[in-house]
Amino acid sequence: MSLVSTEKADTANPAGPQHGTGLANYAGWSTQDVLRDLLCRVFPRRIALVSSFGTESAVLLHLVSEIDRAAPVIFLDTGKLFAETLRYRDALVGRLGLQDVRSVRPNERALALADPAGTLWESDPDVCCWQRKVEPLDEALAGFPAWITGRKRFQGGLRAVLPLIEREGDRVKVNALAPWSAEQLRRYIDEHDLPRHPLEAQGYRSIGCAPCTRPTAPGQDPRDGRWAGRNKTECGIHTAQPSSAPPSVAALIQTRNFA
Numbered sequence: 001m002s003l004v005s006t007e008k009a010d011t012a013n014p015a016g017p018q019h020g021t022g023l024a025n026y027a028g029w030s031t032q033d034v035l036r037d038l039l040c041r042v043f044p045r046r047i048a049l050v051s052s053f054g055t056e057s058a059v060l061l062h063l064v065s066e067i068d069r070a071a072p073v074i075f076l077d078t079g080k081l082f083a084e085t086l087r088y089r090d091a092l093v094g095r096l097g098l099q100d101v102r103s104v105r106p107n108e109r110a111l112a113l114a115d116p117a118g119t120l121w122e123s124d125p126d127v128c129c130w131q132r133k134v135e136p137l138d139e140a141l142a143g144f145p146a147w148i149t150g151r152k153r154f155q156g157g158l159r160a161v162l163p164l165i166e167r168e169g170d171r172v173k174v175n176a177l178a179p180w181s182a183e184q185l186r187r188y189i190d191e192h193d194l195p196r197h198p199l200e201a202q203g204y205r206s207i208g209c210a211p212c213t214r215p216t217a218p219g220q221d222p223r224d225g226r227w228a229g230r231n232k233t234e235c236g237i238h239t240a241q242p243s244s245a246p247p248s249v250a251a252l253i254q255t256r257n258f259a
C-alpha cells in the first residue's frame with residue numbers, strides 16, 4: 001500500500017537541522033521513510049517507540065519492525081491493564097519478532113505509599129496516572145534523546161494539531177502517525193494481516209487501564225471510552241513534565257524521598 005506522507009504543515013519542523021539534531025525536513029516523506037531515517041541514521045538504537053499495545057498499535061509496531069526489529073520498544077505495564085492487553089502484547093511481539101520490548105512497571109515502594117489499596121484511579125486519577133505512567137516513562141526514557149508516539153490528529157482534543165515532530169525539553173518526540181486517518185490504519189492492519197486487540201470486537205476501540213476504559217458505541221468518539229464521566233482526556237505522559245507535577249504528586253514525591 002502507499003504509505004501516508006507527511007504534508008506541508010509538517011514542514012514547520014521545530015526540531016529541524018537548525019537545532020543540531022541531524023533531523024531532515026520530512027515534508028512529503030512517507031511515514032516509513034521518516035521512521036527509517038530516524039531509526040537508522042539519526043538515532044540508531046537511541047530512539048524508543050512507546051506503545052500501549054492498544055487497538056491501533058500494531059501499525060506502528062509493524063512499521064518499526066520492518067526497519068529494525070531490535071529497536072527499543074517501551075510498554076507501560078501500569079498494573080491496571082486488561083489481561084487481554086498483556087496477552088496481545090506477547091502475541092504481537094512474537095509475530096513481529098520484536099527483540100527489545102521493555103515492560104516498565106511503576107516503582108513498587110512509591111505505589112505502596114501512594115496507592116496501598118489500588119483504588120487511586122477512583123479518588124485521584126491524575127495522581128494515579130502520574131505514579132503508574134508519567135514517572136515510570138520518564139525513568140524509562142532516560143538516555144534516549146528521542147521517542148516515537150502513536151498519537152493521531154483524528155483523535156481530536158489536544159491531538160488535533162499534532163506536529164510530526166516536536167521538542168520536549170532536551171528530547172525529540174516523533175508523532176509518526178499524526179497524519180494517518182482511522183480508515184488508513186484499518187486498511188494497513190487488514191493488508192498486513194495484523195492481529196487485532198481481542199477487546200476490539202467487544203466495542204473497546206481506545207484501550208488503556210481496565211478501571212478507566214469503557215467500550216464505545218459505533219459512531220461515538222473512541223476516546224470517549226477513556227476516563228468516561230470525568231473531566232480527563234489524557235493520562236499526562238504527553239502533557240506533564242516531572243517538574244510540573246500536580247501539587248498532590250509533589251507532596252507524594254517529598255514523602256517518598258524522606259520516608
Ligand code: SF4
Binds near residue numbers: 080129209210212
Ligand atoms: S488510566 Fe486509570 S488506572 Fe491507569 S494509571 Fe491512569 S488513573 Fe490509574
